[in-house]
Amino acid sequence: MKHITFHLDFVSPYAYLAFEQLPQALLGLSYRIDYRPVLFGAILAHYGQLGPAEVPGKREWTYRQVQWLARQHGIPLHLPATHPFNPLPLLRLALACGDGGLVNRWACETVLRHVWLSEADAVDPQRLAQLRAELAPRRDSGDAEVKAELRANTDAAIAAGVFGVPALAVDDRLFWGFDALPMLRAYLEGDAWFDTPAWHEAGQRPGVQRAR
Numbered sequence: 001m002k003h004i005t006f007h008l009d010f011v012s013p014y015a016y017l018a019f020e021q022l023p024q025a026l027l028g029l030s031y032r033i034d035y036r037p038v039l040f041g042a043i044l045a046h047y048g049q050l051g052p053a054e055v056p057g058k059r060e061w062t063y064r065q066v067q068w069l070a071r072q073h074g075i076p077l078h079l080p081a082t083h084p085f086n087p088l089p090l091l092r093l094a095l096a097c098g099d100g101g102l103v104n105r106w107a108c109e110t111v112l113r114h115v116w117l118s119e120a121d122a123v124d125p126q127r128l129a130q131l132r133a134e135l136a137p138r139r140d141s142g143d144a145e146v147k148a149e150l151r152a153n154t155d156a157a158i159a160a161g162v163f164g165v166p167a168l169a170v171d172d173r174l175f176w177g178f179d180a181l182p183m184l185r186a187y188l189e190g191d192a193w194f195d196t197p198a199w200h201e202a203g204q205r206p207g208v209q210r211a212r
Contacts, residue, residue: 001030002188007157007167008108009040010094011087013066013077015166016116018178019108020075025181029188031170035103037091038154040165046158053084069178080115080122089123090115092146096137101149110135173199 006022008015022033044051052062063079070077090111097107114131115122132141139146157167161174168175168184173194175184187194 001032002170004031004033004184005169006033006035007038007153007162007165007169008035009038009087009165010090010111010115010122011040011084012165013062013079013116014178016077016112017066017069017073017075018166018168018181019112021073021178021181025185026188029185031188033105035105035108036101036153036157037094037103037108037150038157038162038165039088039091039150041087042154043158043162043164047163051084077116078119080118081120082122085121085123087123088150089128089141090131091150092141093128093132093135093137095146095149095153096139096141096143097135101153107135 006019008019010016040051053059063083067077067079069075094103094107094111095101097103111131114127118127120127160169162169162176164176166177168180170184170187173187175181175187193199
């Protein structure tokens with residue numbers, strides 16, 4: 001049985017799509033998943049990047065594409081009233097339901113659907129209170145321990161080479177994005193391509209590096 005770590009931030013529509021599609025994408029395979037919430041904004045800051053929804057042109061394309069992908073895969077999706085938004089309250093609330101930086105699938109599903117199945121404000125105080133009541137976390141989401149777990153998850157993800165979400169890690173390999181699910185399945189099925197130079201030498205390609 002393979003062990004997969006699913007790095008996600010609830011602000012990402014692609015993380016939502018990947019979460020919903022994952023059971024079908026890996027149907028029939030033996031695997032275990034750890035869901036680890038991370039702060040996408042901190043990962044972007046580490047690499048000196050903006051998020052897709054912060055770049056004019058790319059922002060509009062992102063919203064068009066995720067709605068198209070949802071339609072194509074039969075996944076319900078409604079864009080929240082405001083996006084991007086500050087996901088910290090949602091990340092900490094989810095972590096308050098779990099232990100050691102991990103969150104179970106039900107808690108992740110509940111938070112993701114809170115964001116992506118409503119056209120309302122994802123972090124509206126009244127809606128957050130309702131979500132908190134539904135989740136019934138065993139810890140206070142404002143506890144220092146919970147905040148430290150989010151920082152630790154994010155730092156560990158960066159150290160592992162995670163540069164965006166969703167990122168699914170298995171063995172020593174990372175699979176990034178909703179569209180990488182078929183690639184992940186092929187790896188879990190033992191596709192020999194993953195032991196060829198096409199995988200191992202990809203990072204050795206020469207190219208111009210622009211100054212930041």
